[in-house]
Amino acid sequence: MTVTLLLLSVVALMAAVPTPRALTRAEWPDREPVVGLWVWQCLVATVLLCCLTALVLGAAAVFQTVRDQVFAPAPPAVTAAYDLSAAPVWAVGLTVLLAGGAAWTTAMLARELVEVRRRRGTTRAHLRERAPELPAGLPRSRGPLLVLEDDYPDAWWLPGHPAQLVVTTGALHKLTDHQLDAVLTHERGHARAHHDWLLHLSTALATGFPRVPLFSHFCDQTRRLVELAADDTASRRCGHLTTALALIELNQHRGVLSCASTHRLLGERVDRLLEPKPRLNPRHRALTTTAATLIPLLPLLITFLPGITALG
Structure with a gap:
């Protein structure tokens, strides 16, 4: 069970307050939102993978049937290296806790997918009510771009x-x-990067485990960084000033320059576009991504x- 405890120590280290707070307070993700999103995904993937492998090893220590299945192809020396036959009493409770966490995570992901499908169907x-399809036999006017009559x-x-x-x-x-081109490019940037799936994943995890800081x-940083990444996509094609003006014009009625918390991100996005900071150099980006x-x-x-040590 030593390996299981070591895996859970990694989970505690990455999921606790200091690690996510340090990344949240860092300034470089604003300059490289795509790299920032990748770092967050890798941290979350590490925690989930640690929990999954700890669950498998814990179940192998508690249940002989699971142990036989997991270590079936391995020589006896490898099985002995994990010392699973002498599992302590608390290993049963830990394994049940990990299994419950895995089941709850799966349930939250399934719930989010069902809810997303319901919302999309409603939308x-x-x-279809506001822009019905033409009758059969007539040329279809609806394509990737749909224009709605709305002030x-x-x-x-x-x-x-x-x-x-x-x-x-x-x-x-x-x-x-040009401003319309910037807005459409922004939205296409979301689509090409599949930001919707990333938002659904982060929402499901935050909903299922609201007290886990990571x-x-x-969830909070994903909602923020996907917008910055799409802004960058638009600004590279249409320019920073055009994208900023399009953002202001499209959201002016919402209070884009308001200090309210719900509108603060819009103001930050406008400021970031009007005073763009230099991107990280290619070497820094490559090192951060690789790490x-x-x-x-x-x-x-x-x-x-x-x-591996036992085989050696």
């Missing part, structure tokens, strides 16, 4: 099959051609090291 039904300026990407980019006539009247910070990619290998190294 698509509403869109309220808005634009959004509706994922799914088929995906739909929706813009209102209010936005068409309010924005210039998951709550992961983050290697972090999920830590639980695998901890798990397989006793067996």
Whole structure:
């Protein structure tokens, strides 16, 4: 059970307050939101992988049937290296706790997917009411871009099959051609990067484990960084000033420059576009990305090291 305890120590180290808070307070993710999102994903993947491998080893220590299945191909020396036959009494409770956590995580993910599917169905039904399909035999006018008759300026990407980019006539009247191009590029950036799946994952984990700092910070930062990443996609194509003006025009009625917490992100995004900071140099980006990619290998190294040592 030593390996299991070591894996749970890694979980405690990464999921506790200092690690996610340090990454939240760092300034470099604002300059490289895509890399920042990747680092958050790798940290969360490491914690989940640690819990999964600890569950497998714990179950192997408690249940002989599981042990026979897990270590069936391994020589006796490898099985002996993990010392699973002398599992302490508390190992049963720990294994049950880990199994409950795995079941709860699965339930939260399933619940989020069901809820997302329900919301998308409702939204698509509403869109069909406002923009019905033409009768059979007539040319179909609906494509990837759907224009709604509405004075309220808005634009959004509706994922799914088929995906739909929706813009209102209010936005068409309010924005210039270049500003509209920036808004549509922003939304397409969300779609190409599949930000919706990342948002669903982070929401499910934060909802299921609200007292785990890593998951709550992961959810908050994901919502923030996906917008910054899409802003960067738009600014690279249309320019920082055009993207900032489009953001102001499209959200002015919402209080884009307000200090209220719900609007603060919009103000930060505008300031970031008007006064862009230089990106990290390529070497720094490569090192950060590589280091983050290697972090999920830590639980695998901890798990397989006793067996590899026994074989050696």
